[in-house]
Amino acid sequence: MALPSTVLLDRADFDELMRALTGRGYTIVGPTVRDRAIVYDEIASAADLPIGWTDEQDGGHYRLVRRADEALFGYAVGPQSWKQYQLPAQVTLWRARVDEHGGLTDLVEPPADPPRLAFLGARSCELHAMGILDRVLVGATHPDPADRARTADLFVIAVQCGQAGGTCFCVSMGTGPVADRGFDLALTEMLEDGRHYFVVEVGSERGAEVIGEVAHEAAGEAQIAGAAAVHDRTAASMGREMDVTDIKSLLYRNLEHPRWDDVADRCLTCGNCTMVCPTCFCTTVEDVTDLDGSHVERHQQWDSCFTVDYSHVHGGAVRSGTRSRYRQWMTHKLATWFDQFGSSGCVGCGRCITWCPVGIDITEEVRAIRQSEEVARLTGGCTSADD
Amino acid sequence: MLARPSEQPPFTSAYGPMAPERFEVIAKRQETADTWTLDLRPRDRVDFPFAPGQFTMISAGGAGEVPISISGPADDPAVLVQTVRAVGLATEAICAATVGQVLAVRGPFGGSWPTEVARGADLVIVAGGIGLAPLRPAVLDALAHRDEYRRVVLLYGGRSPDQLLYPEELARWAERGCEVLITVDSAGPEWLGHVGVVTRLLRRAAIHPQRSFVLMCGPEVMMRFVLETASAQGISADRVYASLERNMQCGIGHCGHCQLGPTLVCRDGPVYRWDELGPWLEIREL
Amino acid sequence: MQTIEDLIAVAPVFDGLSKDYLALIADCARNERADAGKFLFHEGDLADRLFLIRSGTVRLEVYAPGRGSLAIETLEAPEVIGWSWLFPPYRWHLDARVLVEAGLVSFDAACLRGKSDADHELGYELMRRFAAVMVERLMATRLQLLDIYGNAGAAV
Numbered sequence: 001m002a003l004p005s006t007v008l009l010d011r012a013d014f015d016e017l018m019r020a021l022t023g024r025g026y027t028i029v030g031p032t033v034r035d036r037a038i039v040y041d042e043i044a045s046a047a048d049l050p051i052g053w054t055d056e057q058d059g060g061h062y063r064l065v066r067r068a069d070e071a072l073f074g075y076a077v078g079p080q081s082w083k084q085y086q087l088p089a090q091v092t093l094w095r096a097r098v099d100e101h102g103g104l105t106d107l108v109e110p111p112a113d114p115p116r117l118a119f120l121g122a123r124s125c126e127l128h129a130m131g132i133l134d135r136v137l138v139g140a141t142h143p144d145p146a147d148r149a150r151t152a153d154l155f156v157i158a159v160q161c162g163q164a165g166g167t168c169f170c171v172s173m174g175t176g177p178v179a180d181r182g183f184d185l186a187l188t189e190m191l192e193d194g195r196h197y198f199v200v201e202v203g204s205e206r207g208a209e210v211i212g213e214v215a216h217e218a219a220g221e222a223q224i225a226g227a228a229a230v231h232d233r234t235a236a237s238m239g240r241e242m243d244v245t246d247i248k249s250l251l252y253r254n255l256e257h258p259r260w261d262d263v264a265d266r267c268l269t270c271g272n273c274t275m276v277c278p279t280c281f282c283t284t285v286e287d288v289t290d291l292d293g294s295h296v297e298r299h300q301q302w303d304s305c306f307t308v309d310y311s312h313v314h315g316g317a318v319r320s321g322t323r324s325r326y327r328q329w330m331t332h333k334l335a336t337w338f339d340q341f342g343s344s345g346c347v348g349c350g351r352c353i354t355w356c357p358v359g360i361d362i363t364e365e366v367r368a369i370r371q372s373e374e375v376a377r378l379t380g381g382c383t384s385a386d387d
Numbered sequence: 388m389l390a391r392p393s394e395q396p397p398f399t400s401a402y403g404p405m406a407p408e409r410f411e412v413i414a415k416r417q418e419t420a421d422t423w424t425l426d427l428r429p430r431d432r433v434d435f436p437f438a439p440g441q442f443t444m445i446s447a448g449g450a451g452e453v454p455i456s457i458s459g460p461a462d463d464p465a466v467l468v469q470t471v472r473a474v475g476l477a478t479e480a481i482c483a484a485t486v487g488q489v490l491a492v493r494g495p496f497g498g499s500w501p502t503e504v505a506r507g508a509d510l511v512i513v514a515g516g517i518g519l520a521p522l523r524p525a526v527l528d529a530l531a532h533r534d535e536y537r538r539v540v541l542l543y544g545g546r547s548p549d550q551l552l553y554p555e556e557l558a559r560w561a562e563r564g565c566e567v568l569i570t571v572d573s574a575g576p577e578w579l580g581h582v583g584v585v586t587r588l589l590r591r592a593a594i595h596p597q598r599s600f601v602l603m604c605g606p607e608v609m610m611r612f613v614l615e616t617a618s619a620q621g622i623s624a625d626r627v628y629a630s631l632e633r634n635m636q637c638g639i640g641h642c643g644h645c646q647l648g649p650t651l652v653c654r655d656g657p658v659y660r661w662d663e664l665g666p667w668l669e670i671r672e673l
Numbered sequence: 674m675q676t677i678e679d680l681i682a683v684a685p686v687f688d689g690l691s692k693d694y695l696a697l698i699a700d701c702a703r704n705e706r707a708d709a710g711k712f713l714f715h716e717g718d719l720a721d722r723l724f725l726i727r728s729g730t731v732r733l734e735v736y737a738p739g740r741g742s743l744a745i746e747t748l749e750a751p752e753v754i755g756w757s758w759l760f761p762p763y764r765w766h767l768d769a770r771v772l773v774e775a776g777l778v779s780f781d782a783a784c785l786r787g788k789s790d791a792d793h794e795l796g797y798e799l800m801r802r803f804a805a806v807m808v809e810r811l812m813a814t815r816l817q818l819l820d821i822y823g824n825a826g827a828a829v
Contacts, residue, residue: 285405311644318672323672336649340646572822591749612816
């Protein structure tokens with residue numbers, strides 16, 4: 001392509017970039033402030049972005065705070081993820097009429113005609129999460145064509161994080177902070193000496209076409225180095241870290257570790273972590289009839305492994321208590337996901353830590369188990385059970 | 388990922404895997420006080436090929452969907468046979484279906500019984516309670532190819548004589564070359580057969596450990612004890628296959644409910660070789 | 674023609690017992706046959722014999738008024754019936770009905786107990802073996818009690 005692979009986009013031209021997308025029939029979805037959080041929604045112009053906002057995140061803590069500058073992307077990630085577009089919270093699978101013998105007739109599936117979406121502001125961890133979720137949905141034994149259709153024609157503008165969030169640990173998980181694939185365009189926001197611009201990496205031909213309409217100045221070595229410095233600074237300031245060495249084996253051999261009882265004392269099984277996690281994919285199916293039972297719809301909606309019913313078999317729930325449910329969630333995310341889908345399920349976005357009402361920290365839980373093994377090794381096994 | 392033991396026919400629904408097909412009830416037989424067998428004919432396609440051990444997701448009239456193992460002979464795919472026990476809303480609605488009623492069926496899903504591993508050897512089938520229903524296609528398949536096996540043995544345990552499935556058929560299987568041993572947990576004076584747990588039949592049948600392969604299905608407690616008894620007799624865990632039950636909802640490895648440690652039961656199972664999954668079954672509330 | 678000793682030697686419950694001891698306990702034993710329908714003993718009878726089944730089927734039962742005979746368990750070759758002869762008051766707790774004509778080896782219980790008292794080593798060997806039989810029966814009975822095929826509650 002004629003365009004160089006890295007160009008500069010001036011802040012003043014940002015709306016033009018968005019118009020270049022809407023002009024091609026894309027509906028732009030991006031971050032915006034609502035209810036004191038940064039959520040994803042359809043946006044029309046740069047003014048809808050969380051300009052001048054940043055987030056303060058820690059275990060069970062999330063606050064929006066005003067920045068001293070007018071950065072468009074000066075924050076980490078909010079409670080939502082892009083999974084609501086890949087796997088919507090509620091989907092009607094089909095509708096049917098019920099005849100007088102209780103049989104189904106006139107079954108129709110809702111037409112698959114999703115809007116063409118452009119994601120603006122996807123972070124590296126989120127791109128990895130989308131890939132992981134895609135592998136689960138489309139890699140199912142009999143993939144549902146509706147799943148693929150939702151994001152078949154997705155345009156992605158990634159944002160390279162300008163700062164790490166208080167609960168971020170993408171570096172530990174190998175999922176960031178720099179996105180190197182999976183995007184059409186990737187932006188690094190630069191604010192320096194009164195100048196506000198973006199270093200734009202082109203990731204695809206159509207990305208080149210879109211940015212080609214708006215920006216033509218190639219990035220110089222100084223600007224590219226400046227962007228790289230931002231990336232390095234972000235990578236060095238992660239809020240959390242997790243040692244993932246051999247983590248599958250670590251968890252597989254500690255399924256009866258006393259730490260699970262410890263976390264069970266704190267966990268409320270509220271399921272927040274599963275709602276905010278960008279890779280949690282569990283859904284349940286519900287048949288809904290009208291009052292006289294003559295019409296039925298089947299709904300698929302998000303479910304959580306923290307509910308009692310989740311593991312119900314004839315006779316009762318397999319995971320009857322908090323301990324086994326928390327263990328299921330964490331070992332699935334970090335260990336059994338490898339056996340089921342060939343990768344980790346965690347991208348280190350930190351949402352589960354931020355949005356846990358009691359601040360349970362998955363990195364801390366892993367650390368506790370790993371350290372207890374280390375202590376046992378050093379002391380020859382003669383140690384008290386407490387860390 | 389655990390290996391799938393057998394080949395099974397490709398999934399061929401005209402709709403997506405989450406939309407059901409219509410199956411009409413053409414016959415209905417009551418097996419026990421709470422169990423019925425329904426013969427279903429597909430309305431949206433010619434036949435429904437499946438492999439022994441696979442299951443479908445069935446619902447009646449919008450009352451909820453359940454996984455039910457297929458119980459008919461695999462060499463007659465024109466009819467889908469399902470034995471269902473009425474234990475809740477969804478299964479009660481299915482059992483209340485009348486001849487002519489149309490049910491919603493998705494499938495077939497899951498892997499199959501690896502009967503071929505026992506070719507030239509002894510095939511030992513151990514069923515507990517309603518666990519005979521998922522094994523029936525394997526028995527019929529073995530009897531249809533009887534000369535491929537040395538012994539074909541069925542060990543069947545039930546709660547009481549009136550809770551046994553397919554009682555007339557059991558006698559016919561014996562005539563076709565299957566050794567049939569039946570036991571019940573409790574019985575009145577009219578029952579002249581074995582009384583006692585099904586694990587005791589393993590010893591009575593004089594199973595040859597080096598020459599036998601076991602297929603089993605029943606309550607998980609029963610299967611653990613069958614495995615213990617079998618292993619005390621020298622049958623190694625890599626010769627034992629079990630069909631497991633977890634909360635299967637989508638049937639396609641999509642909804643996550645059927646997870647059992649590293650495996651998704653609807654996708655990698657429900658039939659597993661015991662040495663592959665045994666250690667995971669020992670962890671309580673996994 | 675097989676001697677009583679030969680018949681006892683192949684029984685799993687006496688597996689490993691020395692030739693001398695086998696001969697010793699064979700002294701207490703005799704061959705028996707029982708027709709189908711016959712009761713070997715009734716609940717409350719004096720438990721004065723140990724039975725080893727060589728062929729046929731014996732059913733242990735409990736009689737409940739209004740319900741008739743309830744089957745506890747069926748036993749076949751090469752199993753043994755009962756251990757009530759080991760402990761006072763030496764009374765059977767169940768009925769034993771022959772279902773299928775049975776060939777049995779029966780031992781005089783007083784004879785076995787006498788020889789065990791005289792030779793504690795023999796007594797230990799017999800106790801050990803019958804304890805194992807009891808353990809196996811107990812485990813099986815517990816499984817029966819669990820009623821694992823029963824309807825455990827409302828589900829899907």
